[in-house]
Structure formats: structure tokens, C-alpha cells
Amino acid sequence: MATEVTDRSITLGSSAPGAITTHTFGLTVPSTANVGSIEFKYCTTPLGACTTPAGLVTTVASLINQTGATGFSVVNTNNGTPYISRGSASIPATTQVTYQFSGVTNPSGVNVEYWVRVNTYASIDTTGSPIDGGVVDFVTTSDITVSGIMPESLIFCVGTSGTSCANITGSAVSLGIFSPALTNTGTSVMSASTNASFGYTIALAGSTLSSGANTITSMGQQSQNGTASASAVGTSQFGTNLRANSTPPVGANVSGLGTGVVVGGYNVVDNFRYFSGDTLANAGGPVNDNLFTNSYIVNVSPDQAAGVYTATMTYICTATF
Numbered sequence: 604m605a606t607e608v609t610d611r612s613i614t615l616g617s618s619a620p621g622a623i624t625t626h627t628f629g630l631t632v633p634s635t636a637n638v639g640s641i642e643f644k645y646c647t648t649p650l651g652a653c654t655t656p657a658g659l660v661t662t663v664a665s666l667i668n669q670t671g672a673t674g675f676s677v678v679n680t681n682n683g684t685p686y687i688s689r690g691s692a693s694i695p696a697t698t699q700v701t702y703q704f705s706g707v708t709n710p711s712g713v714n715v716e717y718w719v720r721v722n723t724y725a726s727i728d729t730t731g732s733p734i735d736g737g738v739v740d741f742v743t744t745s746d747i748t749v750s751g752i753m754p755e756s757l758i759f760c761v762g763t764s765g766t767s768c769a770n771i772t773g774s775a776v777s778l779g780i781f782s783p784a785l786t787n788t789g790t791s792v793m794s795a796s797t798n799a800s801f802g803y804t805i806a807l808a809g810s811t812l813s814s815g816a817n818t819i820t821s822m823g824q825q826s827q828n829g830t831a832s833a834s835a836v837g838t839s840q841f842g843t844n845l846r847a848n849s850t851p852p853v854g855a856n857v858s859g860l861g862t863g864v865v866v867g868g869y870n871v872v873d874n875f876r877y878f879s880g881d882t883l884a885n886a887g888g889p890v891n892d893n894l895f896t897n898s899y900i901v902n903v904s905p906d907q908a909a910g911v912y913t914a915t916m917t918y919i920c921t922a923t924f
Contacts, residue, residue, distance in 0.1 A: 605722065605733040606633045610699065613719055613739040620711050620743045621658055625667070627703040628739065630721060632694050636734045638672065639691030639727040641702070644720040645683045645710075649738045653720065655683035658711025664704040671700030678728075688727045709743050716742050757803065758892065759920035761793040767859075767892055768794050778901050781912070783837045787901040788853040793918055794894050795886070796861055801923035802886035803863075805895070808879050808917040812841045812901065814910030819901060823868055823876025831868030831876040840902040841914070842875030845883060845895050849873060854898030862886055863893035875900055883918070 608630045616625035628643060645661065646653035664685055666677040672694045675687035687702060694700070710717055718740045722733035763773025776789040797803050812819040822842030823831045831844065834851060845865040847856045850873045857865055863886040868876040875898075884895055897916075 605736040608633055608721065608723075608735045608737040611721060611737045611739050613741050615709070615741055617709070618742065618744045619746050620709055620713050620715075622709045624707060624709060625703055625705045626664075626707045627668075627701060628719070628721060629699070629701045630737065631697055631699045632672075632723065632735055633696060634735065635693060635696045636723070637691045637725050638694045638723045638734065640686050640688045640724045640729045641675070642684060642686040642720075642722045642724065642729045643704075644722070646718050646720060649718040649720075649740065656710035656712065656715075656717050658708065659683055659717075660708035661685045661704075663706045665706050666702060667705045668703035669701065671698050675702070677704065686729050691725055691727060694723075712743055713745055714742065716740055753798070755799065755922070755924050757795075757797045757799065757920065757922040759793070759795045759803075759805075761791065761918050763791050765792060766794075766894055776899060778899060781901060781903045781907065783903050783905045783907070786834050786836055786851045788851050789899045790854060791897045791899075791916070792894060793897065793920075794859070794892050795863060795884075795920050796890055796892035797886070797922045798889045799922035799924045800888065802888045802890055803920050803922045804885040805883045806919045806921070807843075807877075807881050807883055808919060809915050810879065811877060812912040812914045814908065814912045817908040817910055817912075819903065819907070819912060821877040822900075823874075823878065825878055827878060827880050828867045828882060829876065829878065831871050831874035833874055834900055834902060836902055837904060838902050839904045839907060840875075840900065842877045843897050843899050844869045844871065844875045845897055846870060846872045848898060851900060853900065855896040857884070857893050857895055859893040860891040861893040862888075862890050863895070865895065
């Protein structure tokens with residue numbers, strides 16, 4: 604009577620019914636013996652008469668990997684009963700062996716259990732009595748398809764503090780009390796990301812600081828996306844840029860994991876401009892979030908009319924899909 608092999612298993616590359624996949628067998632031989640062939644008999648039951656599972660195809664299987672006891676080649680003439688063969692040689696007791704077959708077509712049953720009876724023989728063609736044997740089983744199961752939809756996405760937010768759209772808050776920037784002897788500054792922030800194929804553009808809309816009919820002159824060349832100019836204390840000026848500046852010391856450079864960039868006159872350190880309709884920043888494709896810091900400066904002339912000066916900044920982010 605054959606001794607039962609231990610640590611036996613079968614691992615399928617895919618458990619889908621009808622899949623053409625790999626079947627990998629692992630086992631430990633229990634006793635030292637000369638082995639010339641090992642049979643893998645697929646059955647619908649673990650014991651008794653063996654019925655080959657419907658849909659199973661082993662006649663084109665290839666032996667692609669073998670460990671522990673090697674030198675075997677596959678014989679797959681009879682469907683459902685492939686075996687591996689070599690010149691009979693000793694396999695020491697407790698040797699762990701694995702054999703991997705490719706090109707096996709799984710049985711066609713869904714959520715059905717099948718068994719493979721594994722036997723070792725001294726002969727090279729599985730004739731004679733088995734030396735050792737055992738049974739492994741597997742189940743063919745339906746694949747579970749997991750799906751979801753990623754829609755077109757644009758995430759954009761504006762505020763006065765924070766680092767991303769998860770925490771950016773605020774809507775008012777105080778520039779303080781104006782004086783012709785100094786430059787007043789303030790900042791706001793904005794963050795943008797998108798999965799748009801052609802990225803995004805961020806534009807600015809609004810009017811300069813005004814108090815009734817009195818205004819503070821916009822900085823830079825007054826044409827769309829024109830040049831910027833430097834701060835000049837004692838001169839009527841209102842402008843913005845998106846850089847870390849030293850004169851005056853205000854602002855920060857763009858940060859974050861994205862590839863968004865500041866453009867035009869708004870990307871020149873210590874130079875500022877303000878023109879409604881200008882493009883401030885853009886990205887050329889799908890992009891992670893970037894944080895942009897908008898720096899505002901105000902200079903006033905000695906004859907600037909008294910009053911409360913305000914301006915409404917509207918930032919518009921447009922994604923192109």
C-alpha cells in the first residue's frame with residue numbers, strides 16, 4: 604500500500620472556470636525511494652472510480668518549473684492524467700518537491716470542487732504499484748469584477764490661509780493703513796489639481812483698489828499678460844505676483860506635488876502687475892495639487908484721496924479635458 608505524501612498542495616494561477624492557466628503542485632515525499640514517474644490524475648471525486656472533470660484540458664500542458672527532484676519531462680497524451688517521467692532515481696525521504704504546469708485549461712464548473720490524485724512510481728510510465736500517493740483539491744470560482752468610474756475632475760479653492768483644499772479658509776485680506784512712506788502687503792492662497800488631459804489655466808478678474816471714484820493705479824503694462832513693474836514707495840501702485848519676494852518681503856513660491864507653474868509678469872520676483880483677464884498660472888496636463896501664494900502690494904502717493912479702498916479679486920480656474 605502506498606505511503607501518503609505530506610504537505611501536498613495545488614496552486615492555480617487562475618481559478619476561473621475554463622481559464623488557461625498554471626497548476627503548481629507541492630508535496631513532501633515521506634520515504635526514500637527510486638522514482639521514475641509522478642502521475643497527476645484529475646477526478647470529480649477524491650476516491651473510487653475517476654471521472655475526468657468536464658472542460659479540463661491537460662494535453663497541451665508544459666512542465667515549466669521543477670524543484671527538489673528534477674530532470675523530469677511531461678507526458679500529457681491522455682487528457683486528465685498527465686505525468687512526469689525521468690530515469691528512475693532516488694528521492695530522499697522528506698524532500699520537498701514542486702512541479703508547475705502551464706497551459707492547463709481549468710474545468711468548466713463554477714464553484715465546483717475537484718480533486719487531483721498524485722502518485723509516485725518506480726517505473727518511468729506510471730505502471731506498477733504506486734510508491735507514495737495523496738490527494739489535493741481545488742475549486743473553480745467565478746472572477747469578481749470590481750469597477751468604478753473616475754469622472755472628469757477639477758479641484759480648485761481660494762482663501763487666505765491653508766495648504767490645500769482640505770484646509771484653505773478665509774476670504775478677506777487686510778492691507779492695513781496706507782502711508783506714502785511705506786509699502787503695504789498681504790497674501791492669499793489658492794490650490795489647484797485636475798485630471799484634465801490638457802491641464803488648467805488660472806485667470807484673474809476684477810478691478811483695482813478703489814474708494815468711490817478714487818482709485819489706486821494698477822501696476823505693470825496695462826494690456827493682457829503684459830509686463831510687471833517694481834515697487835516704488837510714494838507712488839500710486841496696486842499689484843500682485845505669485846513669487847517669494849524681497850522688495851518688499853512678501854509671498855512664497857509655488858509648492859506641492861503638481862507641475863503647475865506661474866506665468867508671465869506674475870512670475871518675476873520683486874515685480875508686480877494687475878490686469879483683469881490675465882493668466883496667472885497653468886498646467887499642461889493631468890496634475891497633482893499645487894499651492895500658489897498671491898502677494899498683494901500697495902503704494903500710495905502723498906496726494907492719494909482719503910477713504911476705505913477695496914477690490915474684489917476673482918480667480919477663475921478652467922480645465923481643458
